[in-house]
Amino acid sequence: MYFETLAIHAGQPPDPAYGAVMTPIYQTSTYAQKKMGEAIYDYARTANPTRTALQECIAALEGGRHGLAFASGMAAIDCVLRLLRPGDHVLASNDVYGGTYRIFKRVYEVYGVSSSFVEMSDLDAVRAALRPNTRMVWIETPTNPLLKVADIAAIADLLAVADGIRPLLVVDNTFASPYLQRPLALGADIVVHSATKYLGGHSDVVNGLIVLNDDEAHARLKFLQNAVGAVPGPLDCFLVLRGIKTLPVRMERHSANALKIAAWLESHPRVERVLYPGLPSHPQHEIARRQMCAFGGMISFIVKGGPEEARRIAERTGVFALAESLGGVESLIEVPAAMTHMSVANSPLQVSPSLIRLSVGIEHVDDLIADLAQAMA
Numbered sequence: 399m400y401f402e403t404l405a406i407h408a409g410q411p412p413d414p415a416y417g418a419v420m421t422p423i424y425q426t427s428t429y430a431q432k433k434m435g436e437a438i439y440d441y442a443r444t445a446n447p448t449r450t451a452l453q454e455c456i457a458a459l460e461g462g463r464h465g466l467a468f469a470s471g472m473a474a475i476d477c478v479l480r481l482l483r484p485g486d487h488v489l490a491s492n493d494v495y496g497g498t499y500r501i502f503k504r505v506y507e508v509y510g511v512s513s514s515f516v517e518m519s520d521l522d523a524v525r526a527a528l529r530p531n532t533r534m535v536w537i538e539t540p541t542n543p544l545l546k547v548a549d550i551a552a553i554a555d556l557l558a559v560a561d562g563i564r565p566l567l568v569v570d571n572t573f574a575s576p577y578l579q580r581p582l583a584l585g586a587d588i589v590v591h592s593a594t595k596y597l598g599g600h601s602d603v604v605n606g607l608i609v610l611n612d613d614e615a616h617a618r619l620k621f622l623q624n625a626v627g628a629v630p631g632p633l634d635c636f637l638v639l640r641g642i643k644t645l646p647v648r649m650e651r652h653s654a655n656a657l658k659i660a661a662w663l664e665s666h667p668r669v670e671r672v673l674y675p676g677l678p679s680h681p682q683h684e685i686a687r688r689q690m691c692a693f694g695g696m697i698s699f700i701v702k703g704g705p706e707e708a709r710r711i712a713e714r715t716g717v718f719a720l721a722e723s724l725g726g727v728e729s730l731i732e733v734p735a736a737m738t739h740m741s742v743a744n745s746p747l748q749v750s751p752s753l754i755r756l757s758v759g760i761e762h763v764d765d766l767i768a769d770l771a772q773a774m775a
């Protein structure tokens with residue numbers, strides 16, 4: 399079936415108990431067993447029906463065999479990193495979510511898992527940065543907050559012919575969502591999501607997801623999901639399932655609004671540079687056109703006048719709320735260097751303090767442009 403149909407129905411047949419059309423919130427920690435050990439569900443950390451529906455739904459949307467749900471995007475990322483062992487190395491994009499950088503450097507390095515960062519749009523640089531002990535390549539595309547685009551298929555090909563053990567290719571697909579980009583079909587091994595963002599879509603839930611095809615890796619991750627226990631509650635799973643139903647229509651509007659706003663910003667005299675994969679001026683625009691079916695709702699831009707001017711603009715908008723996070727129906731504005739990306743300050747991943755990031759919502763685009771115009775006047 400088509401994506402729009404799967405978004406509404408995958409993993410969600412009418413409930414077997416009473417025929418409820420919407421997947422019920424199974425708010426219970428335990429399940430009565432008919433005979434000892436004879437039960438579909440026994441304990442809610444191990445599995446619960448609302449979570450099963452979400453896991454099957456996201457697997458269908460990413461075109462993968464297995465889905466796993468977690469209490470947050472970071473919990474999902476943590477679970478994937480637990481596939482590594484002391485002595486292993488992760489090669490990651492040189493522009494990643496601040497929390498991802500932080501877990502690599504301040505959590506996993508302590509356990510002997512090293513990480514380094516490379517410009518993923520430069521294939522020669524990626525090839526040169528691979529080490530004999532590189533067991534994982536970690537891509538964000540588009541990246542947060544610089545909206546760089548990596549060619550997933552080209553990197554998968556590169557890894558296939560590299561010497562030694564082929565590293566796992568992991569893609570954090572949070573910015574694109576599976577509606578715009580499906581990394582498994584392009585050769586990725588594992589997809590992770592902060593479902594807190596576009597999948598949930600309404601800024602009302604924190605959640606994380608993993609999708610993959612490999613049965614063995616899935617068995618290990620499923621074991622870890624239960625053994626470590628960073629699982630989402632059933633209400634959280636319900637909220638993400640409800641959000642996903644409108645993902646296709648929301649992503650269309652996010653993308654259409656963002657494309658108009660990006661073009662408007664590019665012609666604004668007080669803007670130095672606009673970073674949006676949908677603009678022909680974007681250095682990886684052609685890759686984005688090939689790999690994504692639209693360009694998403696995230697825009698970053700650098701203003702003339704320095705950090706003070708960036709701060710003034712971010713504090714003067716009315717419709718755009720000054721807030722962290724992204725991917726909800728409402729528009730948000732922030733200055734990454736002072737907000738979401740403080741954890742990369744004084745690191746090689748540091749971002750310009752004059753950079754403003756927009757999460758363009760699905761309000762009327764003319765109201766959004768008018769709001770930015772008055773804030774920048």
Ligand SMILES: *Cc1c(COP(=O)(O)O)cnc(C)c1O
Nearest residue numbers: 470471472495542572592594605
């Ligand atoms: C927000 C985010 C995360 C972390 O997800 P949480 O749900 O906040 O734990 C990971 N990757 C990207 C790209 C994000 O934007």
